[in-house]
């Protein structure tokens with residue numbers, strides 16, 4: 001399963017990319033707004049660091065303007081993936097941009113039928129938001145299971161990009177279900193590295209080695 005960073009923050013991105021496990025990145029208007037400054041320069045820098053699919057979202061609400069914004073965002077860097085919201089206009093824009101050969105990520109997906117429609121119009125990625133569903137007592141993981149089943153039935157090429165991830169168990173469950181990608185906030189990726197038994201075990205190994213007076 002691929003791991004993307006869900007962030008617009010350069011410090012977080014620069015700290016995580018050297019781990020060698022990062023395959024791409026997702027941003028959204030809220031994440032970029034939090035950083036401020038020149039969003040085009042920021043997206044360019046992110047693309048240069050990650051060197052992988054980098055989702056940047058349109059903010060128009062009608063298809064023609066979404067298409068224009070998508071083309072504009074794509075001109076920033078070859079790694080840009082145009083993110084469009086799941087609306088009728090977004091679906092039209094996805095179809096048009098995909099037909100031009102652009103990679104499109106259909107976002108704000110909360111139901112399997114929305115995911116089916118996104119695949120039918122050629123989305124490269126579909127982004128079901130699992131944490132936001134869990135927040136309202138829904139089941140984000142059940143949604144992932146349904147989408148993975150549907151896509152398998154028809155061999156859709158659209159990749160399931162699990163979004164709105166809140167903790168490492170979301171990553172584990174998404175991987176068990178065969179989702180293609182999890183996009184994780186930096187804090188979730190950090191948490192994936194932590195295990196108290198690893199820390200305790202390493203401390204003991206190093207102490208025992210030192211006690212023996214060995215040199216390596």
Ligand code: E4P
Nearest residue numbers: 006026027028132163164165
């Ligand atoms: C994904 O592309 C979105 O940026 C993100 O996962 C939204 O997550 P949130 O629900 O934590 O805002």
